Amino acid sequence: MTALTDDTLPSTPRAMRDEMIVFAVMAVLLASVPFTGIYPFFVMQALCFALLACAFNLLIGYGGLLSFGHAMFLGTAGYCSAHALRAWGLPPELGVLVGTGASFVLAVVTGVVAIRRQGIYFAMITLALSQLLYFVYVQVPFTHGEDGIQGVPQGYLFGIFDLSNATMLYYFVLASFLFGFLVIFRAINSPFGEVLKAVRENEQRAISLGYKTDQYKLLAYILSGTLAGLAGAMKVLVAQNASLSDVEVSMSGLIVLMTLVGGLGTIFGPVVGAFVITAMQQYLAGFGQWVTVIQGAIFVACVLLFRRGVIGEIAHLLKRSL
Amino acid sequence: MAQAPAAVTATKPVLSVRNLEAWYGESHILHGIDFDVNAGEVVTLLGRNGAGKTTTLKSIMGIIGKRTGSIGFGGKEIIRASSDRIARMGIAFCPEERGIFASLDVRENLMLPPVVKQSGGLTLDQIFDLFPNLKERLKSQGTKLSGGEQQMLAIARILRTGATFLMLDEPTEGLAPVIIQQIGHTIARLKKEGFTILLVEQNFRFAATVADRYYIVEHGKIIDGFANSELQANMDKLHTYLGV
Amino acid sequence: MQALYAQLLVGLINGSFYALLSLGLAVIFGMLNIINFAHGALYMMGAFCAYFLLSLTGLGYWWALIVAPIVVGIFGMILERTMLKWLTGLDHLYGLLLTFGIALIIQGVFQNYFGSSGLPYSIPDQLRGGMNLGFMFLPIYRGWVVIFSLVVCLATWFLIEKTRLGAYLRAATENPTLVRAFGINVPRMITLTYGLGVGLAALAGVLSAPINQVRPLMGADLIIVVFAVVVIGGMGSIMGSIITGFALGVIEGLTKYFYPEASNTVVFVFMVLVLLVKPTGLTGRAA
Numbered sequence: 067m068t069a070l071t072d073d074t075l076p077s078t079p080r081a082m083r084d085e086m087i088v089f090a091v092m093a094v095l096l097a098s099v100p101f102t103g104i105y106p107f108f109v110m111q112a113l114c115f116a117l118l119a120c121a122f123n124l125l126i127g128y129g130g131l132l133s134f135g136h137a138m139f140l141g142t143a144g145y146c147s148a149h150a151l152r153a154w155g156l157p158p159e160l161g162v163l164v165g166t167g168a169s170f171v172l173a174v175v176t177g178v179v180a181i182r183r184q185g186i187y188f189a190m191i192t193l194a195l196s197q198l199l200y201f202v203y204v205q206v207p208f209t210h211g212e213d214g215i216q217g218v219p220q221g222y223l224f225g226i227f228d229l230s231n232a233t234m235l236y237y238f239v240l241a242s243f244l245f246g247f248l249v250i251f252r253a254i255n256s257p258f259g260e261v262l263k264a265v266r267e268n269e270q271r272a273i274s275l276g277y278k279t280d281q282y283k284l285l286a287y288i289l290s291g292t293l294a295g296l297a298g299a300m301k302v303l304v305a306q307n308a309s310l311s312d313v314e315v316s317m318s319g320l321i322v323l324m325t326l327v328g329g330l331g332t333i334f335g336p337v338v339g340a341f342v343i344t345a346m347q348q349y350l351a352g353f354g355q356w357v358t359v360i361q362g363a364i365f366v367a368c369v370l371l372f373r374r375g376v377i378g379e380i381a382h383l384l385k386r387s388l
Numbered sequence: 389m390a391q392a393p394a395a396v397t398a399t400k401p402v403l404s405v406r407n408l409e410a411w412y413g414e415s416h417i418l419h420g421i422d423f424d425v426n427a428g429e430v431v432t433l434l435g436r437n438g439a440g441k442t443t444t445l446k447s448i449m450g451i452i453g454k455r456t457g458s459i460g461f462g463g464k465e466i467i468r469a470s471s472d473r474i475a476r477m478g479i480a481f482c483p484e485e486r487g488i489f490a491s492l493d494v495r496e497n498l499m500l501p502p503v504v505k506q507s508g509g510l511t512l513d514q515i516f517d518l519f520p521n522l523k524e525r526l527k528s529q530g531t532k533l534s535g536g537e538q539q540m541l542a543i544a545r546i547l548r549t550g551a552t553f554l555m556l557d558e559p560t561e562g563l564a565p566v567i568i569q570q571i572g573h574t575i576a577r578l579k580k581e582g583f584t585i586l587l588v589e590q591n592f593r594f595a596a597t598v599a600d601r602y603y604i605v606e607h608g609k610i611i612d613g614f615a616n617s618e619l620q621a622n623m624d625k626l627h628t629y630l631g632v
Numbered sequence: 633m634q635a636l637y638a639q640l641l642v643g644l645i646n647g648s649f650y651a652l653l654s655l656g657l658a659v660i661f662g663m664l665n666i667i668n669f670a671h672g673a674l675y676m677m678g679a680f681c682a683y684f685l686l687s688l689t690g691l692g693y694w695w696a697l698i699v700a701p702i703v704v705g706i707f708g709m710i711l712e713r714t715m716l717k718w719l720t721g722l723d724h725l726y727g728l729l730l731t732f733g734i735a736l737i738i739q740g741v742f743q744n745y746f747g748s749s750g751l752p753y754s755i756p757d758q759l760r761g762g763m764n765l766g767f768m769f770l771p772i773y774r775g776w777v778v779i780f781s782l783v784v785c786l787a788t789w790f791l792i793e794k795t796r797l798g799a800y801l802r803a804a805t806e807n808p809t810l811v812r813a814f815g816i817n818v819p820r821m822i823t824l825t826y827g828l829g830v831g832l833a834a835l836a837g838v839l840s841a842p843i844n845q846v847r848p849l850m851g852a853d854l855i856i857v858v859f860a861v862v863v864i865g866g867m868g869s870i871m872g873s874i875i876t877g878f879a880l881g882v883i884e885g886l887t888k889y890f891y892p893e894a895s896n897t898v899v900f901v902f903m904v905l906v907l908l909v910k911p912t913g914l915t916g917r918a919a
Binding site: 182185191193194197359360361363366 | 661667715718719724725726728729730732733734735736737738739740741743744852853856857859860862863893896897900901903904907908911912
């Protein structure tokens, strides 16, 4: 049975060097955005989704677990951060911490339940858990239901940097993204990451070699969920609101789509996918429900014809690890 | 190409395999298999584990994904055919793991393969004649039968189809001597009835009781072949090939 | 007390849909190894088919019960032949992704033409009104839905477990290669099985049309609950899926009476509990 990410090449020093070069290029390009005419708000949004997609990809690309409920981390961190910033008046760095921390707790609690099954069941369970949380958030007062939490203040980072200044905010978001990305990169290219890949390839064999595979999978899940929470907290700072749409199934589907388009199991794929899909969402905003149809069509096209995704295809052609 | 002296017949062989190569995914298992089976014969493929005997049977049955070469059956080329078409041409396969369905009872297992030839296969009564103990176990769940009974069932159900060319993969594996004897009797009776049988066996002492000819398979090729009459003369060779 | 029985009835009705849909999902999963995310969208198409049948041709409910499953079933078989077939041999998860995409397309297209609001479909004349049972008032149509669903579920169970056709299906679910080597056209069987599962979903859609409104997203939230039902029940047995479906519907109904705030989430909570205690589901064997 062809696994979702059979193509992942092994980490070699050369591969890592390639990846670091691409990372450096990416960081430089992104850092120069405020000096180009590009609308920073769009890039910030894309960066948040990029981190989200990378976190999701850690779980599926390296752990072999497809989570169809990652929106619950986005939404939970979003609501908690928004509440901390608005109702408790916390400064941005603490607000983000609160959101990320809430996501961490959620990841631990849901992980213990979801890890019990693999494959298709894991996907269905995460979907159901996410839906459960959605209904909770509809009713719980602090989320303000349909209205969502509006007017989230951006505040002063560390008391110094005024985040209502688009450029300041941009660099904060970029820094968080690069931080999260490096954490994932480090995790993948570590002994932990190697075991995770082994578990994905052949869990039975990993177990027979003495690895407690459930623990590794749970750890990957918690890491993935926490970083997704960081992305969610960032998103709230950027958009200045938190709403139910962040916890919907369609959001989870969007995250999957971004990673699929960019390339499951590749390192830079989710970033590319996030930018592509975010741009597409903006471009198609006036088309009503045709956006859904197009998203669906992209899903179908990717699964049938374009399984490796953009970066995956490029990596395959160049025979490099990307 | 190793040729085993065939029984003197004027007709063409029922099965004719030429230059058969086969792959399991990336693994190249068969490197050019050539052999014939004539009507009414019992031909045995001998060889060590991993030599490619089962792969050969599966290739003939059309179950292996990638295969090249030529397989002629009853005058038709079947190398490209799908397994259900091959079955309907009159070839039946009894796999090594027997393939008794756990979610079916014995009766359903027995009745599952459809009749593929107008002349029809054995009737149920004829089958119970050959395998009396199956009659009492009809309502049992398929896999609740003992190993020997499952083997009987696996052979019985392909007899119902009307296929006259049977391929049996290690029918005696893991079975008690008494059951092995029973299977030997069954195969002998089937031969008398005119069935053509291609047998894969590691237990050549058993094979010797039923086979007309042998082929030795090693590393995906046929490297030798001889008739039953020449068995004694080739004992040393056999010991080398099979490592027994 | 009346209210309790009324909620129980609603619960049984929802349970009927859970049973019909999880049955279809289980059958499809058994044969195709695909979790059909499009199931909710196909359920919706069944309801729309009934609506169109009435508004375009004047053919009513009784016709819809037969025509809609066939029409949507054929549509499903076309989907299987043109798209799902390409996934054989690939990881299960691709099936989930592909059918998710198909669901988005179907729902998106319907949303574009019909918006989000519901279209009306009236209860057929023969099933209007209600009966006074003493302890409660039973609307006839609702009683019909429960009984008819039960009959269809049991008939499907019988077909699969007790007939020759069902034996083919069970065998092909276990070992499709061997079944094909017996001369049975397994690919065609797979297509027909998908059609059967889809037909069951469409039938549920027709049953649902007079009660719930006919809306493009009517299956979208439902399918997630059905997934939870499937996780709870395990997909080990047909009867298990049926019983779990009805049971969870009833539990949901009871929750709505005693603790309404939790009625949307009780099935999911139940799923969490089952996962903690018996991960393979109530009837499932280890995956």
